Amino acid sequence: MSTSSPVPPAEGRAAPWWRRWADTPGTAVAVLAAGFLGLTEVAFSVPSGPDLSVGYAFLGLLLMLVALAAAAALVRRRRYPVAVCLGTAVAGALMPVGALAALIALPWVLATATLRIAAWCTAAVGAAVAASLVRDWRREGDAVMWATTDAATGERMYLTGGGYVAMGAAVLAVAVVVGLVRRFGDAARTARRAAAESEQQAATLRTQAAELRTELTRQEERELIAREMHDTVAHHLSLVSLHAAALEVTADDPGTDVTGSARSMRSSAHRALEEMRVLIASLRTAGDDSADRYAGPAPRLVDLVALIDEARSAGADIGATVFVDGGDDAPPALTRAVYRVVQESLTNAVKHAPGTRVEVDLRARPGDGVDVTVANGLVNDVPDGPGGAGLIGMRERAVALGGRFEAGPRDGRFVVRVHLPWPAATHP
Known part of the structure; x- marks a missing residue:
């Protein structure tokens, strides 16, 4: 049994x-x-x-x-x-x-x-x-x-003998039935208590999970704000620094356009302040898309031309090769990541290797993805660590979109390589 x-x-x-x-x-x-x-x-x-x-x-x-x-x-x-x-x-x-x-x-x-x-x-x-x-x-x-x-x-x-048998069977059956009713009643009460305890534990776990999700969401938003602040404001401030350095060197030359350089510095500083103001204002608004809420509308791939020209006007020596197919249909998350990677790479080159030539190579096509390579000469020793906040931000953007990121010295140059997937458009 x-x-x-x-x-x-x-x-x-x-x-x-x-x-x-x-x-x-x-x-x-x-x-x-x-x-x-x-x-x-x-x-x-x-x-x-x-x-x-x-x-x-x-x-x-x-x-x-x-x-x-x-x-x-x-x-x-x-x-x-x-x-x-x-x-x-x-x-x-x-x-x-x-x-x-x-x-x-x-x-x-x-x-x-x-x-x-x-x-x-x-x-x-x-x-x-x-x-x-x-x-x-x-x-x-x-x-x-x-x-x-x-x-x-x-x-x-x-x-009679049958009467004794019937009476014995009856009293034994009553005892057995009472015992089984008691057993099943206790089992039912135990099951109800276990179910109540399980429900209470489940409610506690749901509360903890909701708190963890809220904390993770806040952490993701903090990281997003940090990346946007670093990539936008730091870029414009680097251009201001570059203009100031060039003006300091050539201020005594008769042909130096001091007024134009000052105008460029003021323009870069103004754009940095505007970016800062947009980010701070967006923190006070609500929305479903964190990227649009904190960073505004995503830049387009064609905006890379203005970004490179702006760096050139600040005195950076930039050689650019850009091939884009179907850029108007690119997803906003992809265009934002590409724009920020190029922007941060130029900022790092101007900051850490001033005066060296920067080579920008970008090739984007649906189905093949986006490949970005930015290389500049080495001026100072480059540490072997994971890099500063800029490199970390670029790596996070690439990983978030399922892409790859590489950065480090190669053949006397500092090279940043990023590949981001861009699925081919499907038509019914």
């Missing part, structure tokens, strides 16, 4: 006060009923009369003590259901002390024990009930307990 995990006993749980008070009268009734039936069976089993021998008197006293002990054991039926059930069943099977105590303890076994133990206890109680009824069936005359006398005729009527 298969086994299953036992259901926790009822006494192991904290019952409400009204349940504990209700159990006390139930226990008292069970003890009194089992004791009364046990003493009754002892009385019908032991001969009585004035000629009763000492041996029978001692036997009767011993059986009454056993019957009372079996009844008293029901007080502990909740904590030790198997021991109480088997002990009372053995006593009822071997001695005429009744089987009611075993029948009362059996439901607690069925409610708490494994199926294997419950089956053995049921068989033991069945044997005790059968033994008690067989003893009564074999007695004669007034010694038969389950008999009645007709008040009119004085005739004594006895149960």
Whole structure:
């Protein structure tokens, strides 16, 4: 026979006060009923009369003590259901002390024990009930307990063998049904408690997940703001610095256009302030697209020409090769990333390698993707680390779009290479 995990006993749980008070009268009734039936069976089993021998008197006293002990054991039926059930069943099977105590303890076994133990206890109680009824069936005359006398005729009527079988099967079935109802009720309550605890844990996990998603969203927005601030404002400030450096060197030359250089510096500084103002203003607005909210509309690929010309006008030596096919249909996220990569690469070249020639090579086509290569000469030693915020921002943009990013010294030049996927347009 298969086994299953036992259901926790009822006494192991904290019952409400009204349940504990209700159990006390139930226990008292069970003890009194089992004791009364046990003493009754002892009385019908032991001969009585004035000629009763000492041996029978001692036997009767011993059986009454056993019957009372079996009844008293029901007080502990909740904590030790198997021991109480088997002990009372053995006593009822071997001695005429009744089987009611075993029948009362059996439901607690069925409610708490494994199926294997419950089956053995049921068989033991069945044997005790059968033994008690067989003893009564074999007695004669007034010694038969389950008999009645007709008040009119004085005739004594006895149960038949079938009646004893039916009565034994009925009381055993009642005990088994009560035990199974108790078992399934406890299992249902346990399942409801487990479901409630699981739901509470799930609600806690959902709350924590929502908090983590909110924090991740905030972190992503902070990183986006940092990239946009660095790529836009830093670029214009680098141009201002480049104009100032050129003006400082050539200010005394007769042919130097000081007014034009100052105008260019003012224009670059003004654009930097405008970019800063747009970013700060967008932080106070709401929207669904974080990129548009914090950085404004995405620049187009054709805007790269103005970006390169602006750097040239600031004095940078730039050689550019640009091939773009279908640039007007490029996704905004792609055009923004390409524009920022070229912008940051030019800013780094002007800042770290002033006076060197910068080569920009860009090739973009749907299906083939976008390949950007920016190379400039090396002036100072380049560290072996991961780079500054600009390189980190370019790497993050490439990874976010599923592309590749490489940057580092190569053959005496600092080379930035980026590949961004651009899926081919599909037509139905």
